[in-house]
Amino acid sequence: MQTLQEQLNVIKEKVQKCTNCSLCKNRTKIVFSDGCETAPIMFIGEAPGKNEDETGIPFIGRAGQLLRKYMFECGFEANDFYIANTVKCRPPENRKPTKEEKSACFDFLNSQIELINPKYIILVGATALESFILDRKLSITKARGQIFEIGNRKFIPIFHPSYLLRYFNEYEGSPRDLFRKDLLMIKSLIKEV
Numbered sequence: 163m164q165t166l167q168e169q170l171n172v173i174k175e176k177v178q179k180c181t182n183c184s185l186c187k188n189r190t191k192i193v194f195s196d197g198c199e200t201a202p203i204m205f206i207g208e209a210p211g212k213n214e215d216e217t218g219i220p221f222i223g224r225a226g227q228l229l230r231k232y233m234f235e236c237g238f239e240a241n242d243f244y245i246a247n248t249v250k251c252r253p254p255e256n257r258k259p260t261k262e263e264k265s266a267c268f269d270f271l272n273s274q275i276e277l278i279n280p281k282y283i284i285l286v287g288a289t290a291l292e293s294f295i296l297d298r299k300l301s302i303t304k305a306r307g308q309i310f311e312i313g314n315r316k317f318i319p320i321f322h323p324s325y326l327l328r329y330f331n332e333y334e335g336s337p338r339d340l341f342r343k344d345l346l347m348i349k350s351l352i353k354e355v
C-alpha cells in the first residue's frame with residue numbers, strides 16, 4: 163500500500179513527462195504543489211508565472227508573496243493548507259490558461275484533490291472559479307466569500323492576489339479588506355474542523 167506522499171509523487175512524475183498541451187514546450191519546471199498533504203484546505207490558483215516556472219513552487223512571486231503575507235497575518239499555519247493551480251506549466255507572457263489547457267491538466271488536479279481530500283477548496287480568482295463553478299453569470303466579485311457545495315466538495319472563491327496589487331488601501335469594503343475578511347472566515351471554519 164502506497165503512502166499519500168508516494169501516491170502524489172506518482173502523479174507528479176506523470177506531470178513531469180506530460181505533453182498533453184503546448185504549455186509543456188516552454189516550461190522550465192512543472193509547478194505541482196506546495197504545502198501540507200493532510201491540510202484541511204486546498205488553494206487553487208490560476209497558473210504559474212515566471213518565478214513559479216523557475217522554482218517549481220506555486221505562489222512564490224509578487225502575488226504569491228502577498229497571498230502568503232495575508233494568510234499568515236490571518237493566523238494560517240503551514241499545516242493548514244496545500245496549494246496548486248489550474249495548470250502546472252506557465253502560459254506564455256503570463257496570459258490566462260485556455261479552456262483546452264485547463265482541461266488537459268484537469269485530471270492531474272482532480273487526482274490531487276481526491277488524494278488531499280480537503281474540507282474546503284479555495285478558488286483563488288476568476289480562472290479557478292470558472293474551472294469548478296460553471297455558472298457563466300457568476301463573477302468573482304459576487305462569488306467571493308460564499309461557500310458553494312458541489313457534489314461532495316465545498317468551494318470558497320476569493321479574489322486573486324494579483325488584483326490586490328492594484329489596490330493599496332484597506333478601507334472598509336476595499337478589495338484588500340474583503341480579501342482579509344474572507345481569509346479570516348476560512349481560518350475560523352478550519353478551526354471548527
Ligand code: URA
Binds near residue numbers: 193214220223
Ligand atoms: N502564482 C501561482 O502559482 N498561481 C497564480 O495564480 C498566480 C501566481
